[in-house]
Amino acid sequence: MAGGAMSGSMFGRYEIRRLLGVGGMGEVYEAFDTSKNRVVALKILNRELAGDPTYVQRFRRESQAMATVQEPHVIPVHDWGEVDGVLYIDMRLVKGVDLKDRLAEHGRLTPAESVQVVEQIAAALDAAHELGLVHRDVKPGNILLTGSLFAYLVDFGIAHAATDPQLTSAGSAVGSMAYMAPERFENVPMSPAVDTYALACVLYECLVGRVPFPVNSLAGAIGSHQMAPPPRPSAVDTFLAHFDAVVERGMAKRPQQRYASPGHLARAARAALVQAERSAPSTVPGPQVSAATASAPVTGPRAYDVVNPPPTVSGPQVAVGPRASDLADPPPTVSGPQVAVDPRAYDDVVDPPPTVSGPQVVVPAAAARQWTPPPGHRVPAQQPTRPGGHTHPSAPLPLPPQRDSSTPILAGALGALVVIAAVGAAVWVMLSIDDEPVIPVADPPVVSSMELPPVEVTDVTEPTGAVEQPTPVVTTVPPLQSSVTGADGQGFLAGAARCNDNDAAMTIARTTGSRIVICHTGDNRYYYKGARASDGLGIELDDPVPTGGGGFIATNPTDNTRYVVTASGLTITQNGEQLVSEPMLEFAHR
Structure with missing residues (x-):
């Protein structure tokens, strides 16, 4: 029999429409059951093999086996029989x-x-x-x-x-x-x-x-x-x-x-x-800085993205590396006597410090942190710091002041001269007094740390407001296509059938005896929650399998019980045996 030869003909009560497939034992057609008024898949044994008892026995066994196995992943058998000496099986048509x-x-x-x-x-x-x-x-x-x-x-x-x-x-x-x-x-x-x-x-x-x-x-x-x-x-x-x-x-x-x-x-x-x-490596969005290059500046805009370049300024200035504002364009080129602050004084340096010319003093990071701006100068808002004073875990640690710098030596020399002068004055007073000597106790000299000379700074207007915080990742789910009484986007308002925290309910179902919700965790995984209406007894199962149209199959690994949820009802089976079948009253899914 040529493949598809029965297309367009009548076979008993079936109207043969088109060939779906050919197997070792016969052919499968899409057919219309005129008696039951439904489209089915009809498997027909090859005519030349119908007289072989072995093939006939195997064909009959298929129909009996498929009709016996009550499992969602076995296509249901509607009917089987014989027409004019040819055996057939009537099955559900699955696209x-x-x-x-x-x-x-x-x-x-x-x-x-x-x-x-x-x-x-x-x-x-x-x-x-x-x-x-x-x-x-x-x-x-x-x-x-x-x-x-x-x-x-x-x-x-x-x-x-x-x-x-x-x-x-x-x-x-x-x-x-x-x-x-x-x-x-x-x-x-x-x-x-x-x-x-x-x-x-x-x-x-x-x-x-x-x-x-x-x-x-x-x-x-x-x-x-x-x-x-x-x-x-x-x-x-x-x-x-x-x-x-x-x-x-x-x-x-x-x-x-x-x-x-x-x-x-x-x-x-x-x-x-x-x-x-x-065990798979996690993917972290955004540029990463390794430990070996943590002190190197990272290019690119940060909290603020200033599109227009800042104005060019002149005169004595303090050139400060980019901070929380993180200018997107290069800093202005300035001239004249300047103090260049070590970029390590500020965390998360994004752009390189400005190019400066003329006499310069390089101030270590620690001194730059103690510098107090002149009155009227507005300091840019800093990003929130983590414990330990660092804005970000990848920010470079501040270096200690240079031990061989000339600044500490000069300060120590001046302090020593003040102490020597005070002691000399005290000795001279004691020697010049004839009466009972009175040794005045001199106040201890005050040695202050060297401060930077006052300089004029041209104020550059910067954006105001709080530093932007990272936007949390939000998983968007479609809206529910229907509604269920006493339920919202996370399941039932009362009872055990409700999603945890902010997890969204992908399916909400109310049967004649149960309340069911399928929850989405936000990382493309699901879990099943069901509660019995009579006493509120509930069960929760991980990783139910979606079947389309809001349907799911959840399996209890401890006893192999399967919960099949569809728009028509809830079916509970165990080892191929149906335990519960409850019609659906209300059903909503995304």
Whole structure:
């Protein structure tokens, strides 16, 4: 039968519209169910294979397996049966693209996306394994992705019970050889460990963009899977080093050496992602100053960005390096006798000090800090200082006064002369008095530190007002598309279903028995909070997976309970068994 030959025809109650895909067992069409008035995906077994009992048995098993597995990442089966000797399965039609095409078109996924996909497929496999079913053909071509990266595991056509005899032709291997566990090439019963191995291969391909063992023959596949060591993602990208151990254990040669289940593999991948993100170097915005160059001036505007150049001034002046104002343009060129202050006297020097000419006195940083401006001179506002007196951790420390400077020597000499003169005067008075000598106690000489001679400074008008503070990073979230009674942007006003601090609620839901909120942390992560309406008992879970349209799936790692929130209701399942199903009363999302 030529591919797509049934398009435009009627098949029982189904109106066949167009071909969606072709598999080893048959074709999948988009069809319209005239009885139920809905569009479905219809899988039809190849006519020439319908008489083969082996293929018929496998086809029937797919329909039964898919109908039994009640898990959000397994496409629901509406119906199955036979029309004119041809078997079919009626499934929900899901719009999306398979992972194989996604990787071929866009390349490898990010580590976070890779873990997200693996977690969802692991949940589907765990649910199937709980019922004793093994998929045996886990590969990117059988993983369907929607626009929100919600993943479905499809094609259970070769699924079978672990205790059943193999449903394969003698000497043949069913599935794709790039993802086959070593025991797949041996005549032994299949266990759920083959799905764990295949999922580890899928994880590797998502991370690096290629299959673990790129071979083109069955013999090459057998040798690679049975003898070659598992590939290391870090060989392609060093950031992926934390995933090396996950892939190595997931692809262990012996089944008992692998993770106990696909879910355990997914949790190990999530832990590796967290470690990789924590060990990655943080990106700090803005220019950085290393310790070796901390004393060098940094160019560029700071708190104030003065666009127009300051006026040119003349006469005796004190040339002071840029401070909190941080002029964007070079300082004016001045002339005449001047005092150049060491730029280290001020923290965070942005522009170089002005070029000066004529006689100059270089004043150390410590003296510049003690200088008192003449009356009428307005000192620019300084930036707030941190403990220790420094404006910024990267600002250079002030240097102590130079020991070999001529200024301290001159001051000491003058002080010594004053002391000698005072002692000489006291001795002369004692010798010149005949009566009982009276020794006057002279006041101790006052030796003051040398001060700078008064100079005239031309006042340059500077911007007024407080120094600008860094603007905090604000994460913008879209507004809620609807509203829920008794709730605001952070969830419910009363009860446990409310986001922490200033975290925004991405989804707010009120069902017949629960209050639910999905919160956004501001760093592209989420957490789930739910409270039971009857007694207020609540639960909080990290990293729920978005499914689109405000929907999320949260998993409790302690008991594998899954909370599926959609616009239609809340469904709680555990190990593939549905525990709770509550219709939605009010639903809002961003």
